[in-house]
Amino acid sequence: MVPFTMTIDVHSHCWRFPEDFSADFIRQAQRARGGQPVDLRVRFEDYAASAPPDTRTIVFGGKARLSGVWVDDRLVADYVAAHPDRLIGFLSVDPTQDGWERELRAGREELGLRGIKLLPMYAGFSMDDARLDPLWRYAEQHALPVLLHAGTTFIAQAPLAFTLPRLIEPVALKFPGVKIILAHLGHPYEAECLVTIRKHDNVFADVSALHYRPFQLYHSLMLAQEYGVWPKLLFGTDYPFTTVNASIAGLRALNDMLEGTKLPRLDVNQIEALIQRDSLKLLGLEK
Numbered sequence: 001m002v003p004f005t006m007t008i009d010v011h012s013h014c015w016r017f018p019e020d021f022s023a024d025f026i027r028q029a030q031r032a033r034g035g036q037p038v039d040l041r042v043r044f045e046d047y048a049a050s051a052p053p054d055t056r057t058i059v060f061g062g063k064a065r066l067s068g069v070w071v072d073d074r075l076v077a078d079y080v081a082a083h084p085d086r087l088i089g090f091l092s093v094d095p096t097q098d099g100w101e102r103e104l105r106a107g108r109e110e111l112g113l114r115g116i117k118l119l120p121m122y123a124g125f126s127m128d129d130a131r132l133d134p135l136w137r138y139a140e141q142h143a144l145p146v147l148l149h150a151g152t153t154f155i156a157q158a159p160l161a162f163t164l165p166r167l168i169e170p171v172a173l174k175f176p177g178v179k180i181i182l183a184h185l186g187h188p189y190e191a192e193c194l195v196t197i198r199k200h201d202n203v204f205a206d207v208s209a210l211h212y213r214p215f216q217l218y219h220s221l222m223l224a225q226e227y228g229v230w231p232k233l234l235f236g237t238d239y240p241f242t243t244v245n246a247s248i249a250g251l252r253a254l255n256d257m258l259e260g261t262k263l264p265r266l267d268v269n270q271i272e273a274l275i276q277r278d279s280l281k282l283l284g285l286e287k
């Protein structure tokens with residue numbers, strides 16, 4: 001059997017910048033970067049140039065009225081249609097806004113999108129809000145994986161109370177047929193995220209957008225190692241915030257900072273397995 005040696009990025013974005021963001025969102029993003037201007041433009045050519053040639057990618061926009069981001073799912077569908085051998089598109093809904101159930105159906109039935117991205121904290125709803133039961137039922141019925149932003153953000157009006165990884169637990173129990181991915185290891189609630197994915201077979205976590213905090217990522221992956229949940233971690237980037245190559249290099253460099261210490265090392269075989277995890281198969285998205 002030929003071993004699987006492809007990189008799957010389960011967390012990448014597609015949007016129009018700055019058109020799909022409010023001025024307040026952009027101002028707060030700049031504040032988080034110490035006043036540096038932000039450029040979140042997305043171009044497939046840039047993405048592909050900073051990734052191994054055979055990378056396959058899950059891409060979505062995002063909808064969260066409260067925080068000032070709204071990406072039409074048609075943009076995602078068009079992006080995927082231009083590179084169908086490389087990209088898999090997810091739809092997005094904001095369940096605090098009228099029309100979300102129609103957008104849910106249209107995303108799958110009219111645009112051919114194959115999973116769902118939710119932004120609970122950014123949009124201001126709890127992961128376990130009962131209003132979402134029809135969404136989880138629809139996802140279960142049509143085998144749509146659901147990826148949720150988990151962990152913090154720089155946006156002031158986005159409530160921390162709605163982003164704790166443990167909030168997915170009642171959903172995971174009620175809808176065991178839905179594959180759920182908690183993004184960003186739920187940072188800075190990584191420990192809570194890891195014990196959640198450990199308990200529930202249908203819940204995974206992605207490691208996107210973490211390599212620029214190397215000590216925190218080392219510590220989190222060491223926790224994953226000690227809890228024995230490496231196989232539940234999926235590779236992701238959060239492009240355009242970073243790239244595939246930078247994310248891989250960041251993971252491979254984590255043990256370097258331990259030089260000269262007796263601190264425990266991350267298992268390098270597990271790091272490589274994470275980088276080459278067949279996440280599409282785990283999520284039921286292989287063709």
Ligand SMILES: [Zn+2]
Nearest residue numbers: 011013183238
């Ligand atoms: Zn993201």
